[in-house]
Amino acid sequence: MKPKPLSKDFYSFLIFFSSVSCIIALIQSVALVVIGSQMIGLQSFDSWMWLVLCVIAVTNVAFIRYLAHVGYRWTAYACAASSLAVFFQYTLILDRELRVFYQEHYHAVASILFGSALLWGLSLTFTKASEKRWLRLSGSLTIIIAISLATLFFLYFQTGEGSTKLLIDKTSRWVSLFGVLPSVCLIIHFYQENEQLSPTGHARAHTFPALLKLAAFVGLLFFGFRFSVEAVGYSMPYKPSANDLRRSKLVDAYHFVDKSGDSLHYRLLKPVDYDSTRQYPLIVCLHHGGAHGKDNMQQLSADPAPFLMELPTRTKYPAFIFMPQSPKGLGFSGAYGSASVDSLVFRTIRQLVGRLPIDRKRIYVMGISGGGYGSWHFISMHPELFAAAIPICGGGDPKYGPQLVNVPIWAFHGARDRLAPVSHSRDMINAIRRAGGKPKYTEYEFAGHGIWDKVGEEEIMEWMFAQHKE
Template identity: 40%
Template sequence: MTKRFYNLINLLLAIVIFAGLIQTALRFVLGASLFLQGSFLTFFLVEFGVALFMTAFVMKYYWSKQYKLTFFAAGLWVIISVIHASIIYLTLSNFQQHPLYLTTLQIQVAVSVVYGLCLIFSNAGNRFWLRIAGIYLIILNVPTILSVIWLLQDQSVHTSAAIEGFAPWVSLFASLAPVFLMLNFRDEIKQLEEDSKTQAAKSFSEQWYAVAIIMGLAVFAIGFKLAQDAYLSRHWAEQNFKQTKELADKFEARIFVGSKGDTLYYRLLKPLNYDTTKKYPLLVSLPYGGQPGTDKIRQLEGAAAAELLSSKENREKYPAFIFVPNCPAGSGWGGIPGYPSVDSLVFEAITSLNSEQGLDVKRRYVTGISRGGYGAWNFISKRPDLFAAAIPVCGGGDPAFAARAVDVAVWAFHGEHDKNVPVSGSRQMIKAIEKAGGHPKYTEFANEGHNIWYQVSITSGLWEWLFAQHQD
């Protein structure tokens, strides 16, 4: 081992710390929505690649020092980390939790603890900073262990929200874990009398230094792009908040407590010039919200149909009750495998509105975008008895249950090149309903991505079609 070798490892460790701090800082700003940024997957792959490259040199160090137990523990950790990282990649790519996610996470945590124990109690523990690194690694896994146990016992929305609340802090401390390895290699350098002077050693290390520098530049460049995406996301979030605040101000804030004691916050707008002797439809506009539980306004974000139809002009043209449920943090409206849902609670709340004078129970409609689009498909698949029509936008569902919605009028929309929600989700649901004997309408915008609401909103005849639907 030479000074140049140890300096190379410390350079790689510094890059790994830098990448981890970038991700942590942005997660404090955006929360879990960081993972939805367009450049995050690329950043994730580069960050993980650098970590693997660094670990290879650390393992070489373990082997050369005869820390064989630690070497094999680190090797096992690398294998399970690659598997778990693959599961994370599939989860982020498909926008739904992979069924093996919790399993591989549990195995990774177990192996990490074993790795930490080897650093403490094997001959590697004779070095002070390696022993401290092992202790830190075990302590670092405690929050994850507790979170997994909590999730296995209770997969409710509140549990997911609570875990997401302290997740950035766990990420921060995890980002700093390599510091102890750096301190160990600093001590190794001090113990060396002099560096190797051979040309072969210099050539070898210079090649790896070049690779490390390229990796560092890649992390910086992609990290900058991710930060830029995060800034734009934050900017548009503030703009959306202003619009959502204006929307919320028009509506009456209400609270519904379900049969199991769960609480749903929602907003209700009654028809303009409300006449209790007349019959009005109920429009359920599902937001994609999912913001912190303390922010009841942001939880209404993305209720685009409610925003459009609550204007004075449209309230005169399409008089209706408009219902907007809050989307709690870490939850959705169903239809996304492995993701907590409050759909049953919303169904109860919708049914409770039957007591509103003038509400026509034969003319309930549901619509939503993205997460709300998934919800719209899920709602008519689970409770087709409640809805006369649905407008799912950029959503998806389970084709196996599509036949249940055969009697619900559907007009679905999707962008051909949607990278957030695969267009196959809408195509499969439409095909399944048609196969079951239904006649859904489907509009797919060529060369468009995820942001198609404007095109949807101005689609000729859409709203006239919706408000003409009723159950037999």
């Protein structure tokens, strides 16, 4: 028996939410192209993601109902699997504790996403659903995009070259932008089917679907506007403030270029009352994620640089302060296989040690957030180089714990940090302690990610300058 056709109201509902989902996907893809993974750090990100989850849930439930009604059973199963995979990923990103699992099992989660998307595309292309031209085209586009992204993902983690990683990452962002095309095909399909239905007269509107539409529309206007404005603001060219310009006049700007042509911008501040016949400590100051670029200036205003540059601090603790700037798309740690500028930093350090009166027994590293991860990474890669480290809101690979037993470390973290999970610091500290080391660790119970003001009140300089290699 042929099933009764779905109502025009249902098609209207499905077209509306499919359109909202398409607009959401476009906004998010454009943000990804413009600022990349940095959008996770936007203040509006969590509220935006809850809107995304709700709209996806309503849209996919309606779509699965449609597929089941018209007899596309296997396609409905594939749609459900793909929806669950997306929900799984977004849940991991939104939850502070689960985000740790997501970061540690990123490859597995990505494989599930690519696999479920490919299954969804195949179900539209090679099952009964392929009888409908726009469904078949949507499936074909989904297959092409899923395979392309999976290939780029594989290549990204196979290459160790920073510039190549940046190119692959940029390419994958643009490919993701075309991910809205399959949704457009679905909207066209639903619109055509809706046009083929006979008018049913003025049926009474159902309250609940109408409320869902209103909520989605208002949510898109409010949260979409906030998210878009913040993303655009984040992507705007850096405009130095009066304080930035003042600081920049105090610190010499340099540009290191290695034999392969890769370059690193950095600033170097000499000790107060510099005496070339004396030896001074070297402080490697690693900025957070908000200071990436090529202007060679933003890192001067990124904690902990302003603290180290204060005259009372420099007078009491004279040292060379080395402040490298990581380009956008790169980091100091290469965490989870991401592109890193670490090798350039180490080469620059070796160059500085060779031409300046630096005490090789007193080279220190400190940084916050991305710089905190970089601090852990630096001492893990070259524990013989550093006399002490102060990683703040960071983390590393616990397998390096035994190598850090003899490195003086004072780590800091906020227990309620949503950007850098506190477990990342805890795991490193516990790994070192299990190996017999005695690192210092301060955790602020009620603090989040912004803990520098608290850290700056600690006796970190006194502790750090008391450390030296034998």
